Amino acid sequence: MSEIQTFDQTRSTSTAAAPELPTKTRTISELVQDIGWSHNRTRILGDDVADLRRQSADMYRDASDILLDQKARDLVLRPAVELLAFLAGAGFAWRDIARMIGVSVPAVRKWRLGESPTSQNLFAIAKTVALVEILQHELPVTDVAAWMEIPPVVGAPTNPIDLVSNGFFTEVIGLALDHLTPEELIERHVPDWQERYQSNFEVFEASDGELGIRPKSNGDH
Amino acid sequence: MSLESFAAPDDMYRSRGTDVNPQRLLFTGDVYSGVAIAGVQDSGLAIVIEHPCTMRGTMAQLNDFVLAISVREHEPMGANGWKTRCYDLTPLPDLTGTQLYVGDFLKVGRASTSELSSKPRLACASEFGINLLQQRLVWHMTRCLIPTSTISEAFSHLFEEADLCEDWTDTLFEVGINEVEARQSFDAFLTADLGNGRTLQKDLSETQLRSAVRAQCRTAAQDIVRARREGE
Numbered sequence: 001m002s003e004i005q006t007f008d009q010t011r012s013t014s015t016a017a018a019p020e021l022p023t024k025t026r027t028i029s030e031l032v033q034d035i036g037w038s039h040n041r042t043r044i045l046g047d048d049v050a051d052l053r054r055q056s057a058d059m060y061r062d063a064s065d066i067l068l069d070q071k072a073r074d075l076v077l078r079p080a081v082e083l084l085a086f087l088a089g090a091g092f093a094w095r096d097i098a099r100m101i102g103v104s105v106p107a108v109r110k111w112r113l114g115e116s117p118t119s120q121n122l123f124a125i126a127k128t129v130a131l132v133e134i135l136q137h138e139l140p141v142t143d144v145a146a147w148m149e150i151p152p153v154v155g156a157p158t159n160p161i162d163l164v165s166n167g168f169f170t171e172v173i174g175l176a177l178d179h180l181t182p183e184e185l186i187e188r189h190v191p192d193w194q195e196r197y198q199s200n201f202e203v204f205e206a207s208d209g210e211l212g213i214r215p216k217s218n219g220d221h
Numbered sequence: 222m223s224l225e226s227f228a229a230p231d232d233m234y235r236s237r238g239t240d241v242n243p244q245r246l247l248f249t250g251d252v253y254s255g256v257a258i259a260g261v262q263d264s265g266l267a268i269v270i271e272h273p274c275t276m277r278g279t280m281a282q283l284n285d286f287v288l289a290i291s292v293r294e295h296e297p298m299g300a301n302g303w304k305t306r307c308y309d310l311t312p313l314p315d316l317t318g319t320q321l322y323v324g325d326f327l328k329v330g331r332a333s334t335s336e337l338s339s340k341p342r343l344a345c346a347s348e349f350g351i352n353l354l355q356q357r358l359v360w361h362m363t364r365c366l367i368p369t370s371t372i373s374e375a376f377s378h379l380f381e382e383a384d385l386c387e388d389w390t391d392t393l394f395e396v397g398i399n400e401v402e403a404r405q406s407f408d409a410f411l412t413a414d415l416g417n418g419r420t421l422q423k424d425l426s427e428t429q430l431r432s433a434v435r436a437q438c439r440t441a442a443q444d445i446v447r448a449r450r451e452g453e
Binding site for chain 1: 235241428432
């Protein structure tokens with residue numbers, strides 16, 4: 001394997017020295033060298049792809065931030081009642097709307113009944129509407145409220161609404177675009193999620209049709 | 222693994238004090254004042270601990286009595302303390318001002334629902350607050366520790382129904398429809414047979430269907446309001 005060490009291992013794919021074209025008869029040593037070169041080139045390409053993915057994710061995060069901000073600035077000119085009605089019409093629960101905005105349910109209720117939110121809270125409402133509009137019109141999410149309510153990782157109850165409630169707006173866009181895997185996103189939000197949400201219980205439908213809780217059967221362990 | 226706790230007192234409540242919506246139906250985790258609990262107190266603070274599945278009968282009619290426990294003041298205790306201590310109590314941080322109150326599982330009994338309905342409601346617990354109450358209650362009664370996330374999975378559709386009912390009642394109140402009539406119409410709408418035994422109430426058990434149920438409920442409530450206005 002010493003031959004591999006002789007190749008250029010810098011991250012620039014263009015500078016990797018290509019071996020000579022194969023001749024009809026080749027020695028074992030030459031074949032080993034070729035395989036080593038291919039192995040090296042694959043690794044360098046893999047690193048380049050990972051780098052590009054990171055750069056693309058960073059660029060998308062910046063672009064999403066700008067887009068969200070721009071949309072929110074346009075939307076903030078509309079009355080709070082109208083913005084809240086949009087979110088309700090999309091099918092969100094009032095408690096989830098309140099969580100995403102970062103206020104209590106009674107606060108949202110007061111705004112629905114005509115009280116004016118502070119400019120900071122109005123911007124928070126507008127930003128939430130902006131996110132929903134982006135997911136709805138510019139990304140392939142059909143029922144945004146349902147998509148945001150369903151936990152993307154089996155075994156972790158965290159859903160995109162929880163993420164937005166903690167300020168992960170652009171990450172949720174990244175999730176919709178597959179720029180981030182659900183597992184990556186949950187790791188960021190709840191690093192110890194596997195331990196925290198470990199449960200020896202399961203929910204089941206009882207004979208009266210209502211849901212109940214029971215220990216998981218042996219087969220599930 | 223230990224019992225769970227709240228990160229901040231606000232996590233425990235949906236509403237407190239003057240923020241409590243009188244249109245909200247009586248629910249697990251509601252705190253009332255001036256309540257008599259049979260065998261425990263003639264009048265005092267109390268929190269409803271009965272599971273929502275068992276506090277109502279047919280046509281969503283409240284039963285005559287619900288299980289409640291006495292609530293009292295308690296010396297300050299940090300949020301983390303609740304994970305490993307005071308298993309016979311359930312925390313009610315900042316119930317009024319910054320005072321810690323507790324519900325005492327040893328002081329349990331039946332409270333009249335008609336009396337509760339006429340008493341001041343000091344707070345309504347949040348979904349997390351109710352799940353934590355249930356976790357501590359089950360632990361106290363059985364030493365069985367169930368994660369709040371599992372309790373939520375089995376319980377959240379009931380919380381959802383209570384939210385929708387409040388929303389519906391609020392909407393119909395705009396045209397003078399009273400609470401009783403509004404709740405009856407809500408129950409009829411939610412339990413209407415949609416074919417093959419399917420109802421919107423059953424759909425609420427499926428997370429992916431909830432947004433559609435909410436949208437249908439809101440549209441139906443608006444339709445009632447519109448019809449009432451046109452009829453005037």
